[in-house]
Amino acid sequence: MAVAEHTGQDGAPAEAGYKTPAQAEHTPAPWVPTVIAEDLHIVYRVYGGAKGKGSATAALNRIVRRKPGGNMREVHAVRGVSFTAYRGQAIGLIGSNGSGKSTLLKAIAGLLPAESGKVYTDGQPSLLGVNAAMMNDLTGERNVVLGGLAMGMSREEIQQRYQEIVDFSGINEKGDFITLPMRTYSSGMAARLRFSIAAAKRHDVLMIDEALATGDKKFQKRSEKRIRELRKEAGTVFLVSHNNKSIRDTCERVLWLEKGRLMLDGPTEDVLKEYEKFTSK
Amino acid sequence: MSETTHDSADSADSAVGVVPPPSPDDRLTSAELAVKYGLSVSGARPSLPEYVRQLWARRHFILAFSRAKLLAQYSQAKLGQLWQVATPLLNAAVYFLIFGIIMGGREGIPGGSGRYIPFLVTGVFVFTFTQTSVLNGVRAISSNLGLVRALHFPRASLPISISLQQLQQLLFSMIVLVVILLGFREMPGLTWLLIVPVLACQFVFNTGLALIMARLGSKTPDLAQLMPFITRTWLYASGVMFSLPYMLSKHDAPHWLVQVMQANPATVYMDLMRYSLIDEYTLNDMSHYAWPLALVWAIVIGVGGFVFFWKSEERYGRG
Numbered sequence: 001m002a003v004a005e006h007t008g009q010d011g012a013p014a015e016a017g018y019k020t021p022a023q024a025e026h027t028p029a030p031w032v033p034t035v036i037a038e039d040l041h042i043v044y045r046v047y048g049g050a051k052g053k054g055s056a057t058a059a060l061n062r063i064v065r066r067k068p069g070g071n072m073r074e075v076h077a078v079r080g081v082s083f084t085a086y087r088g089q090a091i092g093l094i095g096s097n098g099s100g101k102s103t104l105l106k107a108i109a110g111l112l113p114a115e116s117g118k119v120y121t122d123g124q125p126s127l128l129g130v131n132a133a134m135m136n137d138l139t140g141e142r143n144v145v146l147g148g149l150a151m152g153m154s155r156e157e158i159q160q161r162y163q164e165i166v167d168f169s170g171i172n173e174k175g176d177f178i179t180l181p182m183r184t185y186s187s188g189m190a191a192r193l194r195f196s197i198a199a200a201k202r203h204d205v206l207m208i209d210e211a212l213a214t215g216d217k218k219f220q221k222r223s224e225k226r227i228r229e230l231r232k233e234a235g236t237v238f239l240v241s242h243n244n245k246s247i248r249d250t251c252e253r254v255l256w257l258e259k260g261r262l263m264l265d266g267p268t269e270d271v272l273k274e275y276e277k278f279t280s281k
Numbered sequence: 282m283s284e285t286t287h288d289s290a291d292s293a294d295s296a297v298g299v300v301p302p303p304s305p306d307d308r309l310t311s312a313e314l315a316v317k318y319g320l321s322v323s324g325a326r327p328s329l330p331e332y333v334r335q336l337w338a339r340r341h342f343i344l345a346f347s348r349a350k351l352l353a354q355y356s357q358a359k360l361g362q363l364w365q366v367a368t369p370l371l372n373a374a375v376y377f378l379i380f381g382i383i384m385g386g387r388e389g390i391p392g393g394s395g396r397y398i399p400f401l402v403t404g405v406f407v408f409t410f411t412q413t414s415v416l417n418g419v420r421a422i423s424s425n426l427g428l429v430r431a432l433h434f435p436r437a438s439l440p441i442s443i444s445l446q447q448l449q450q451l452l453f454s455m456i457v458l459v460v461i462l463l464g465f466r467e468m469p470g471l472t473w474l475l476i477v478p479v480l481a482c483q484f485v486f487n488t489g490l491a492l493i494m495a496r497l498g499s500k501t502p503d504l505a506q507l508m509p510f511i512t513r514t515w516l517y518a519s520g521v522m523f524s525l526p527y528m529l530s531k532h533d534a535p536h537w538l539v540q541v542m543q544a545n546p547a548t549v550y551m552d553l554m555r556y557s558l559i560d561e562y563t564l565n566d567m568s569h570y571a572w573p574l575a576l577v578w579a580i581v582i583g584v585g586g587f588v589f590f591w592k593s594e595e596r597y598g599r600g
Contacts, residue, residue, distance in 0.1 A: 110324020
């Protein structure tokens with residue numbers, strides 16, 4: 001049951017959510033927000049995407065006339081999104097390609113500046129995407145250590161968890177691949193290793209951008225399990241996916257974005273029903 | 282696993298899990314709510330002391346990253362780590378051929394032209410330390426964009442580890458240098474200990490420069506194309522392969538010009554290193570203010586570069 005799950009996963013705070021409002025008054029922190037987005041707008045400024053001339057003389061002309069925005073175009077990717085995410089929630093993000101899902105995650109992670117509006121977060125959110133390249137010239141082994149250190153883990157902590165990370169990634173299932181440079185990995189293997197490194201640490205807010213789509217069935221099962229564990233450690237998980245099944249399996253709440261606007265925000269089944277109606281049109 | 286499927290199967294139940302019950306929090310604005318629960322604005326730049334603290338917490342990362350980069354540098358070459366020493370040595374050989382033999386740069390070297398090779402090799406190694414810190418510093422953010430966009434860590438870790446990588450590279454080169462010096466009967470003396478403060482100052486200076494270049498390079502990628510020309514000009518103006526005061530006096534340069542040219546940080550660090558290692562190189566062969574200059578350059582560029590880089594911390598790797 002959902003109730004049982006919530007009481008089990010992070011103790012007092014979420015538990016209080018099931019009390020009556022009167023009872024909630026007495027509890028100091030009934031629902032703890034971890035991410036608050038308030039009327040968030042994000043605008044990309046793209047250089048070199050102008051419809052005008054891209055020639056050298058045009059570029060020179062711009063420099064001489066001190067017009068910096070000569071070949072700049074603006075793309076309004078997220079338009080006024082507001083929501084509050086709470087501790088222990090797993091939230092799915094759905095929407096067609098180019099609807100602003102990844103952009104929204106980047107803004108939450110603090111990697112993109114907001115044009116207007118604000119994002120407040122609990123601690124430092126971590127974004128885990130498919131294109132998050134690591135150091136390709138180095139072995140998988142070194143990438144595990146470096147990734148862990150970069151995330152702020154101590155050397156001892158990494159040593160303790162090293163085997164766990166490698167086993168989780170399944171890189172060594174078909175031979176000793178962890179000692180090979182990462183450039184020799186297939187894209188699926190690299191994505192699995194990246195996920196395993198990032199998932200080794202406890203995150204207050206973890207955002208996963210279609211990372212699970214690259215792994216095989218077995219790995220997907222493992223990572224879904226790990227996502228549930230991360231939620232139990234009182235974190236908030238965001239998941240971008242085009243696979244409605246994996247959203248159903250992991251998330252209880254879904255945000256549906258379309259053309260940068262928040263279409264629906266609610267329980268997974270309700271939102272997915274509407275979304276499936278919309279996509280089958 | 283069954284627990285979550287229940288979530289979605291029973292939507293009336295999960296609705297309770299999605300929307301919070303009415304609470305006094307509802308009256309709060311987002312900003313007030315954020316303050317109440319200790320949330321912070323995402324991606325905001327930390328204060329300078331906080332930034333230094335974060336950076337210190339990542340010291341193991343910085344060290345491991347610089348070592349890993351050093352090892353990866355020649356991982357595709359057949360001779361591997363041998364290039365670590367072969368590259369600066371070949372550089373010195375080319376300069377010896379062109380400036381030492383063809384253009385006659387051996388004139389005016391303290392201690393006579395027999396001291397030219399120690400003079401040249403020391404200069405090349407010391408200048409390369411600064412030069413590569415600058416050139417790699419420009420690309421510090423852009424060549425690690427994947428890392429920057431995937432993980433959160435103080436971005437200054439990248440340029441700092443680049444300059445640390447170059448320091449380790451220089452220590453490799455120093456082994457070759459010592460062999461060459463011994464070959465020219467420059468025996469180790471107490472002045473050799475001076476290389477420690479000289480290298481420390483130069484390292485801080487290089488780090489500051491790498492930080493400055495990293496910020497500029499992240500804004501203007503064109504700099505990566507331009508910098509090789511600037512560093513090459515700097516190389517020729519620094520007296521790496523000829524004696525600066527001798528060449529200037531040959532062309533009747535005024536005294537103040539010699540003073541200014543010798544205050545060039547690259548020249549200062551090279552001169553001090555030569556003074557430490559080569560017996561014939563005396564304090565009269567360099568700027569009278571070499572030691573204070575070494576310290577001032579290190580502090581000004583080191584601290585200034587760090588603050589300059591930090592000012593833009595929240596903007597690296599965006600877009």
